Amino acid sequence: MIDLLIRDATIITMDPDRRIIENGTIAIDGGRITAIDAGLSLKASRELSAPGCVILPGLINAHTHVYQALIEGIGYDMHFDPWNWRFLFPIVSKMSPHHAEISAELAALEMIKSGTTTVSDHWYMHTDTRNIYGVTEAFDRAGMRAQMVYGLLDQTFAGERIESEYMTMIHRQETLLAEARQFAHAWHRTRRTTVALGPGSTEDISHELMLKTAELARELNINVSTHVAGWIEINAYTLRRFGERDLEHLHSIGLTGPRGVFFHAVWLSDREINLLAETGSKVVHCPVANAYLGYGIAPVSKMLAMGIPVGLGTDGAASYTYDLWQVARATAMLQKASRLDGEAITAEEILAMLTINGAKVLGLDSEVGSLEVGKRADLIVLDLNQPHLLPGGRYVPKLVYSAQGPDVIHVVIDGQVVMENRRVQTLDESDVIKRAQEARADLIAHAGQETRDLLAAPWPSRGPYWRAIVHENEKRRREEA
Ligand SMILES: [Zn+2]
Structure with a gap:
């Protein structure tokens, strides 16, 4: 039996x-x-x-940030910088363990209902050190398989605006390394959960912490997963600071290799694509979020032709969905349209990205990703x-x-x-929805004037709605000065 x-x-x-x-x-x-x-x-x-x-x-969502599940639709049609600074950070910088846990339950519900069985969540919103534990426990209760990427940010956006009141997720490197180690000991290979380390991006982490993160990952024998060359500005930063493009720099400091998982990988030179292939590095393609924020289209068909394992991810609120079928379709359409080639990518390649290749990217392919005895x-x-x-x-x-x-x-x-x-069977759907709505209202109540302005903005007569608020606020500031 x-x-x-x-x-x-x-x-x-x-x-x-x-x-x-x-x-x-x-x-x-x-x-x-x-x-x-x-x-x-x-x-x-x-x-x-x-x-x-x-x-x-089961489908594998190889990159997301579930904390953003609670706030979709407040800031929209923005470039990456205002999206972060005018929409995202003013709200989520007030995130409590309660909000964190509910964001994971809401995302888990949507993921399960659209066929995702494994999620890799990059959690750097350490406004409270307990947040990531609540998120991991929520996935565990939901019955999902998870690779939790412990985010490490000790600066942000090339170290600019560090004094901002919104930078509640930034911590000292000793704290982050100690917390990451403790989290890995608590959860790595516990039931269906594994742990990886996740620098935000080259801009979000000091050089010293990046090196120490790589060292800790080697010691714990776990993945280092980070955003690479997503937005064009980051190559300008790394060229100025290190004399290298983003991925070249990560390669120089030893982050490429089978334990290196790179999200986005949009702005890569041919030399960098070669580096990924030669080192056995992994890529997570997030086509909907990349397109929505105007990052561009990653050269995925080229990567696949070179044998680089590529998985698919929704990323966070910029996808407006956890439904990987939508991501799969966008992958196909964007590759075909941008390459002017209906054969640029095949349905079979995309189904592999959703399943077995997603598992390879996370290092879970000996356990999941295909149906085999x-x-x-x-x-x-x-x-x-x-x-x-x-x-x-x-x-x-x-x-x-x-x-x-x-x-x-x-x-x-x-x-x-x-x-x-x-x-x-594992979550009470109506209860999760009710608590998610309460949590969203609570987060907004704790956010500042700019968030309230965004919510109250009228239907725009032309252009993106949020610009009118910025112009209005600037005008008021000038008048007051
Ligand atoms: Zn991301």
Whole structure:
């Protein structure tokens, strides 16, 4: 008698042979896949029949910041700098452990409901040292697999504006290193959670702390995951400061390699793409957030052609979604359109980025990312019996180009049925939504005048809405002076 049997579905395994099994059955026991084939007859304590459905490995969101889940829609249509300084920091600099935990529950709910089973959250919002613990516990309770990236920021934006009242996430390097070590000891390889270290970016961390972070990661044998060359300004900073482009600099100080995970990777020279390939470094592509903030489009098809493992991430509020199906579709469209080449990337490559390659990026591919006997049972079931997914043809392009989060009906993580028939089993959905709304209102109540101005801004007659507020405030300041 085994724990769980899912039968009568098409299984897209993503195994090395990329087998697709029609009318397949998958057997799960003790959290692992014990058998996978057509026409298996086994006795199980629980069975799910899924005719007309497809079973896939659970999706992997390889980069996000869930604290931003609470505040989407306040500051919008902004460039990266005002997005941070006029929208993001004035609100989240007041974040408490309570807000942090609810942000994770809200994001977990959205992720599970759209088929994400593994999340890598880059948490640097240490306004309170307990925040990251609440977030990790929330993912754990939700039943998700998580790689928590412990953020380390001892300066921000090239050390500018450090005296700002909003810089409550900046701490001294001794504190950050000690806290990161303690967090790794508490959570690394605990149940479904692993830990990595995450400098904000070359701009957000002093040279000395960057070197010490790399040293600590080597000692703990964990990933170093950081934003690289996302926005064009950062190359200007690193060229001025170190005489090297951003990724070149991270390579010089030893951060490239199989334990190096780089988010965005937009503004790379050909030499830097070569460095990624030669060193076995990993990349997380966040196309929606990159496009939305006007960063640009990462040269992903080039990276894939060179064998660089690339996973997909939503990033934070700039994606406006945790639905990785939207990210998958954007990946395809942006590569094809920007390269003027309909063959620039394929549906099969994108499905691999969502699953097995995402697992490779996080160093979890021996455990998850494909459906194979012996691996942990992280899988999702999508219902194809819907107008937008019919009539069937080849499964993979239909999924990559047509599927949406709500098509996912069951989610299993580590053998546990976390969602059944779209009902999340591990979180009380209406309670999370209610508490998220209260937490958002509370954060806004504690934020300053600028946030209230953003919320009260009228429908713009032309241009981005937030500029009118800035002009108005500047005018008032001049008049008062
Ligand atoms: Zn990010």
